[in-house]
Amino acid sequence: MLSTVLYRSHLHNHIPINRVQEMVARANERNQLCGVTGILLFDGLHFFQLLEGPDTVVKEIFHRIGIDSRHHNLVTLMQDVAPARRFGNVGMELFDLREHDKADALQAILDKTTYRYSLTYKDRAIQFLRTFLEARDRDHYFEIPAANTWDFATDETSATLPSHSVDTTLDCQFAFQPILDPFSRRITSYEALIRTPTGGSPEEYFAAYDDEAIYHADIQSKRLVFSVAQALGIGEQRISINLLPMSLVKVPNAVEFLLAEIAANGLIPQQVIVEVTENEIISRTDEFSAQVRKLKAAGISLALDDFGSGFAGLSLLSKFQPDKIKIDREIISDVHKSGPKQAIVHAIIKCCSSLEIAVIAEGVEKAEEWMWLEAAGISQFQGYLFARPLLNGLPAVAWPEIK
Ligand code: C2E
Ligand code: MN
Ligand code: MN
Numbered sequence: 001m002l003s004t005v006l007y008r009s010h011l012h013n014h015i016p017i018n019r020v021q022e023m024v025a026r027a028n029e030r031n032q033l034c035g036v037t038g039i040l041l042f043d044g045l046h047f048f049q050l051l052e053g054p055d056t057v058v059k060e061i062f063h064r065i066g067i068d069s070r071h072h073n074l075v076t077l078m079q080d081v082a083p084a085r086r087f088g089n090v091g092m093e094l095f096d097l098r099e100h101d102k103a104d105a106l107q108a109i110l111d112k113t114t115y116r117y118s119l120t121y122k123d124r125a126i127q128f129l130r131t132f133l134e135a136r137d138r139d140h141y142f143e144i145p146a147a148n149t150w151d152f153a154t155d156e157t158s159a160t161l162p163s164h165s166v167d168t169t170l171d172c173q174f175a176f177q178p179i180l181d182p183f184s185r186r187i188t189s190y191e192a193l194i195r196t197p198t199g200g201s202p203e204e205y206f207a208a209y210d211d212e213a214i215y216h217a218d219i220q221s222k223r224l225v226f227s228v229a230q231a232l233g234i235g236e237q238r239i240s241i242n243l244l245p246m247s248l249v250k251v252p253n254a255v256e257f258l259l260a261e262i263a264a265n266g267l268i269p270q271q272v273i274v275e276v277t278e279n280e281i282i283s284r285t286d287e288f289s290a291q292v293r294k295l296k297a298a299g300i301s302l303a304l305d306d307f308g309s310g311f312a313g314l315s316l317l318s319k320f321q322p323d324k325i326k327i328d329r330e331i332i333s334d335v336h337k338s339g340p341k342q343a344i345v346h347a348i349i350k351c352c353s354s355l356e357i358a359v360i361a362e363g364v365e366k367a368e369e370w371m372w373l374e375a376a377g378i379s380q381f382q383g384y385l386f387a388r389p390l391l392n393g394l395p396a397v398a399w400p401e402i403k
Contacts (some may be wrong), residue, residue: 003055004082005062006128007339008048009074010143017044023070024094032091036061039087039109041132043097046141047071048132050125051092052085073144077128077339086125088114097133105133140346142375144336147367152385152398159232160393172205172221173197174228175389179240179360179382182370182400188380189238189273192225193389202242218247219254226265232394240273240303245280248291255294269299275326276302278310285319292320303360308344314351321355326382329363336372349377367400 011020024040031037036053049065051058066074087093093112097105109129131137166173176190196205209217222241229239248254262269274295281288292302303324307313308331327348335341352359361373364383373381387395 001055002052002082002085003058004078004080004086004125005051005058005076006049006078006125007062007065007074007076008046008132008141009071010046010141011042011071012069015070019070021094024092028091031061034061036092037085037087037089038092039112039129040092040094041097041109041129042094043132043135046132048129050087050129052082052087055081072146073142073336075337075339075342078124080124082115082125084115086113086115086123102133106130109133140342142372144368144371144375149403150367150400151403152367153401154396154398156396158390158393158396160390161228161231165231166392167224168197170224171197171208171217172224173199173392174221174225175199175391176229176232176394177382177389178387178395178397179362179380180386180397181379182381182386183374183379185399187237187397189240190229190234190394191240191242191275191382191389192222192229193242194221195391199391212250215244215247215250218244219251219257222258223261226261226267228392230265230267232392234267234271234394236271238271238273239267240275242275242305245276245288246284248274248276248295249284249287255291255298258295258300259298270301272300273303273324274300275305277305278307278313278316281320282316289320306362307348317351317355321357324358324360325352326360326362329383332361332363332369332373332383333365334369336366336368342372342376345373345376345378353377370400 011017020042031053034053034057036051036057038050038052041048051062053061089112095105095109100108106129110126173195174192175195176192178187179189179191180187194202194205206214206217222243225239225241251257258272259269262272295302301323303326304316304322305326306328307325309328325348327345331341331344335345349359358380359378360380360382361369361378362382364370364373364381364385366385370381370383370385385398387397389395
């Protein structure tokens with residue numbers, strides 16, 4: 001099958017421009033041998049390349065391109081199959097945009113195409129090419145520095161419950177993980193994550209319960225969150241708790257129970273954020289909304305968790321707007337390298353900004369992901385890069401510092 005890859009990248013500062021020609025000529029010999037064709041545009045700073053050829057070969061060459069240290073900030077824009085080559089004649093032509101007038105560059109490139117049927121403005125690859133030529137997308141090219149520009153330094157220590165105050169008769173425990181704003185060095189909230197008595201995952205914990213009992217266990221467990229938070233000296237920090245949406249609907253007086261436990265532990269509702277995932281909400285939106293109104297009337301705020309992973313997404317958002325949205329880890333992971341993920345994050349940010357909804361990126365593991373997201377306009381993060389969840393404790397944060 002004929003495979004197509006399209007990417008853009010930045011030339012490294014220390015590479016003299018005349019070396020580019022040489023580099024391309026050498027790569028071309030290889031491309032011709034293995035049947036890879038395409039076009040390479042260069043504007044003096046950025047590369048934009050279309051590779052076409054047999055699937056496995058394109059993958060292999062693209063992998064090699066990806067680890068080449070002569071360029072950086074490589075973003076994959078498109079990976080697709082095509083019925084025929086667009087640039088079948090040339091091995092891989094280097095097209096230096098500085099030698100062409102902007103107005104005829106596109107025509108000059110289209111003149112090189114070999115695919116005769118309906119290859120015009122309808123073709124996504126050609127549209128990408130045109131956008132690059134017209135430099136319409138440059139606002140979204142972030143020059144993110146290398147990951148080793150930063151040190152992640154921990155300056156305070158973790159706070160953990162002394163073992164004698166861990167209640168071992170209970171059927172659950174909680175781990176806490178901060179959500180934070182790295183540049184202002186502020187923790188915006190601690191998320192409580194349920195664990196089994198032996199430290200097992202939420203999945204393991206809930207597996208012990210049948211359908212209906214899950215909801216009761218979910219609500220009941222939050223008593224422990226508030227008491228541990230108080231014992232850990234949470235002070236005026238905020239606490240995020242996870243709830244299945246149906247726990248609020250199916251457990252009688254769930255909201256009243258939560259409010260009573262918050263008060264009993266010397267906390268206030270304004271400190272508490274309830275995180276729900278979208279999956280279950282859609283079936284019973286009205287009943288769920290009624291419970292949410294009670295939470296919000298009391299001062300508790302609401303976050304939509306794992307946004308983008310389920311199927312309700314945007315239609316849910318049209319009916320129901322939370323205070324915060326947490327973008328799912330699936331979208332965050334390697335966002336600095338993926339054109340589609342970047343487009344989705346930009347759209348979520350724009351949408352949330354119109355609705356005055358705060359955006360949190362979750363599952364951030366790499367410095368590059370964090371820097372890209374900061375450049376895109378996100379300021380709140382959660383992930384192993386900054387702190388892992390700590391059982392019965394508030395973990396110390398690894399704050400980024402310029403080396
Ligand atoms: P979540 O609410 O999206 O919580 C974040 C999960 O991602 C946590 O997993 C956390 O440990 C993990 N995580 C955080 N940063 C990173 C990272 O950088 N990389 C990776 N790979 N993972 C990261 P955990 O604790 O296993 O929780 C899984 C899910 O279980 C939670 O996802 C939440 O939906 C659910 N859950 C946790 N506690 C409760 C609870 O009390 N009630 C209910 N109903 N669900 C809960
Ligand atoms: Mn959560
Ligand atoms: Mn989540």
